[in-house]
Amino acid sequence: THLDRSGDWKVRERARLGAEVDALIREALVARFREEVPQKKYDEALENIAQRNLSPLEAVKLLIS
DSSP states (O other): OHHHHHTHHHHHHHHHHHHHHHHHHHHHHHHHHHHHSOHHHHHHHHHHHHTTSSOHHHHHHHHHO
8 A cells, every 4th residue: 555655566566577677578589689690600609618718798789780
């Protein structure tokens, strides 16, 4: 009751919905990325990260370019 009266319920609900939309966007973008980037290229990037030849950030930059 307090949350309804103070308006905090709407604020919390909006924040929760925003987080849910953001998560769905991330999932869709990752799915699209994985469809477009060949698995071999992705695996090579992971291997380079594991061997300390690339940082994760450097690998991401290469994969999305």
